[in-house]
Amino acid sequence: MIAQPVLEMDDVVDDDFSEPLLDCHIENLYYGNFRAVRDSSIPIQRGSITAFIGPSGCGKSSALRCLNRMNDLVRGFRFEGHVRFRGQDIYHSKVDPVAVRRYIGMVFQQPNPFAMSIYNNVAFGLRLNRYRGDIAEKVEESLRGAALWDEVKDKLKNSGLSLSGGQQQRLCIARAIATEPEVLLMDEPCSALDPIATRRIEELMHELKRKYTIAIVTHNLQQAKRVADKTAFMYVDTSHGERTGYLVEYDDTDRLFDSPQVDETKRYIRGEFS
Numbered sequence: 659m660i661a662q663p664v665l666e667m668d669d670v671v672d673d674d675f676s677e678p679l680l681d682c683h684i685e686n687l688y689y690g691n692f693r694a695v696r697d698s699s700i701p702i703q704r705g706s707i708t709a710f711i712g713p714s715g716c717g718k719s720s721a722l723r724c725l726n727r728m729n730d731l732v733r734g735f736r737f738e739g740h741v742r743f744r745g746q747d748i749y750h751s752k753v754d755p756v757a758v759r760r761y762i763g764m765v766f767q768q769p770n771p772f773a774m775s776i777y778n779n780v781a782f783g784l785r786l787n788r789y790r791g792d793i794a795e796k797v798e799e800s801l802r803g804a805a806l807w808d809e810v811k812d813k814l815k816n817s818g819l820s821l822s823g824g825q826q827q828r829l830c831i832a833r834a835i836a837t838e839p840e841v842l843l844m845d846e847p848c849s850a851l852d853p854i855a856t857r858r859i860e861e862l863m864h865e866l867k868r869k870y871t872i873a874i875v876t877h878n879l880q881q882a883k884r885v886a887d888k889t890a891f892m893y894v895d896t897s898h899g900e901r902t903g904y905l906v907e908y909d910d911t912d913r914l915f916d917s918p919q920v921d922e923t924k925r926y927i928r929g930e931f932s
């Protein structure tokens with residue numbers, strides 16, 4: 659089948675449910691002349707949580723950002739390979755990256771609410787996308803979906819910036835799910851949070867996975883074990899005088915941690931290097 663561009667929801671055809679929702683193969687990923695990632699195939703399975711782990715600089719965030727063309731915004735970025743969302747090539751020349759990000763949303767490391775009210779933080783994307791339903795209802799639904807409603811329902815007009823870090827991150831999740839994406843990409847969503855706020859987000863991820871497919875970058879191996887169904891371990895190849903990240907091993911999380919197949923994985927999860 660020839661891949662059609664993903665432009666509008668109606669254009670996305672029903673596809674093969676036995677295939678991954680996102681089929682990602684990074685042949686090469688460059689920033690200018692620097693090859694940051696090579697030879698990495700990371701399938702993102704429907705209704706599951708996939709964790710990207712590995713030492714600093716191995717390309718976890720770069721790989722994650724390929725999944726919704728977030729890297730397009732980076733000067734000098736070049737991608738060779740493919741990412742297919744429900745069988746459709748998101749890098750097709752006719753595909754609008756903004757449309758891609760409607761299906762595949764993102765939550766960043768630092769909570770980044772807009773400097774506007776809690777309500778408007780969530781309503782913003784709805785208005786932008788000319789949401790035709792009841793915006794107030796959708797705001798409530800999204801805040802409930804992000805396990806934040808009870809804490810903010812009486813202060814929706816307060817600034818999003820007045821919330822605690824953990825609440826701000828849940829507000830960002832509410833903002834991301836308001837436009838009903840199918841996939842949520844999370845780039846170290848808990849690294850700026852304390853352990854209690856981290857646990858809240860992890861519990862929330864288990865809830866969210868009923869409705870969304872999730873991919874998460876995390877430095878925290880325990881977090882990957884707690885939340886992820888599948889784990890991709892990436893490492894850095896320095897053998898040719900470069901520092902190029904690549905996928906070493908991808909497996910069910912339990913299997914990857916209990917019986918890793920590759921020596922680098924074994925050593926990394928034993929904490930022999932970080």
Ligand SMILES: Nc1ncnc2c1ncn2[C@@H]1O[C@H](COP(=O)(O)OP(=O)(O)OP(=O)(O)O)[C@@H](O)[C@H]1O
Nearest residue numbers: 689694712713714715716717718719720721732901
């Ligand atoms: N915008 C950019 N421009 C140039 N180089 C970049 C850019 N973003 C990342 N890199 C480089 O690409 C490589 C991979 O970075 P990336 O952030 O993807 O790794 P990571 O595994 O997520 O690292 P960390 O765990 O430290 O966040 C690094 O060498 C990094 O310096």
